Amino acid sequence: NAGVTQTPKFRILKIGQSMTLQCTQDMNHNYMYWYRQDPGMGLKLIYYSVGAGITDKGEVPNGYNVSRSTTEDFPLRLELAAPSQTSVYFCASMDRYNQPQHFGDGTRLSIL
Amino acid sequence: QKEVEQDPGPLSVPEGAIVSLNCTYSNSAFQYFMWYRQYSRKGPELLMYTYSSGNKEDGRFTAQVDKSSKYISLFIRDSQPSDSATYLCAMGNYGGATNKLIFGTGTLLAVQP
Numbered sequence: 283n284a285g286v287t288q289t290p291k292f293r294i295l296k297i298g299q300s301m302t303l304q305c306t307q308d309m310n311h312n313y314m315y316w317y318r319q320d321p322g323m324g325l326k327l328i329y330y331s332v333g334a335g336i337t338d339k340g341e342v343p344n345g346y347n348v349s350r351s352t353t354e355d356f357p358l359r360l361e362l363a364a365p366s367q368t369s370v371y372f373c374a375s376m377d378r379y380n381q382p383q384h385f386g387d388g389t390r391l392s393i394l
Numbered sequence: 395q396k397e398v399e400q401d402p403g404p405l406s407v408p409e410g411a412i413v414s415l416n417c418t419y420s421n422s423a424f425q426y427f428m429w430y431r432q433y434s435r436k437g438p439e440l441l442m443y444t445y446s447s448g449n450k451e452d453g454r455f456t457a458q459v460d461k462s463s464k465y466i467s468l469f470i471r472d473s474q475p476s477d478s479a480t481y482l483c484a485m486g487n488y489g490g491a492t493n494k495l496i497f498g499t500g501t502l503l504a505v506q507p
Contacts, residue, residue: 324398
């Protein structure tokens with residue numbers, strides 16, 4: 283059972299480039315989340331989804347987009363990379379209402 | 395004022411010590427509380443999860459919640475070098491389907507052998 287899998291693990295982008303961070307879970311969880319983690323700032327919610335076809339903004343959505351076409355996958359898209367988006371990105375999933383979230387191991391993204 | 399406050403540390407203790415990690419919060423609507431452990435270059439993993447005030451024990455770990463004081467704690471007994479990690483508190487409230495958690499900034503713990 284792989285849980286939540288994120289790819290790539292590391293990436294360096296140039297300013298203005300775009301990329302998609304992949305997240306897939308094999309637990310058939312309806313709820314999925316994208317966070318960014320910056321030093322001393324904790325985890326900030328970017329976007330979340332309560333099921334296939336349903337997404338909504340979190341606390342820091344600017345500069346990002348998401349889609350949820352299947353239960354398993356929840357990709358995060360950066361369209362025009364900016365240095366402020368240098369961070370560690372975590373994807374999480376949750377089985378049912380009020381249950382704990384399960385995290386992937388993150389994507390470390392640097393934008394230069 | 396942040397919704398959740400957590401001392402960032404770092405906290406350094408000798409092996410075998412009892413460790414106390416704490417978070418305070420301001421939103422009285424929070425009704426469930428979690429502690430996650432995060433090793434370097436890894437994702438957070440759930441340690442403890444509780445709904446109610448009082449203590450919950452799991453092996454060497456005890457989670458304590460005091461809703462009246464808006465204060466939660468994680469105690470680690472007989473700490474081991476393998477406990478060295480960042481500990482994140484998280485909390486949320488019932489109501490709505492979004493289940494968004496609010497996280498503390500994390501406390502970095504180092505257990506010295």
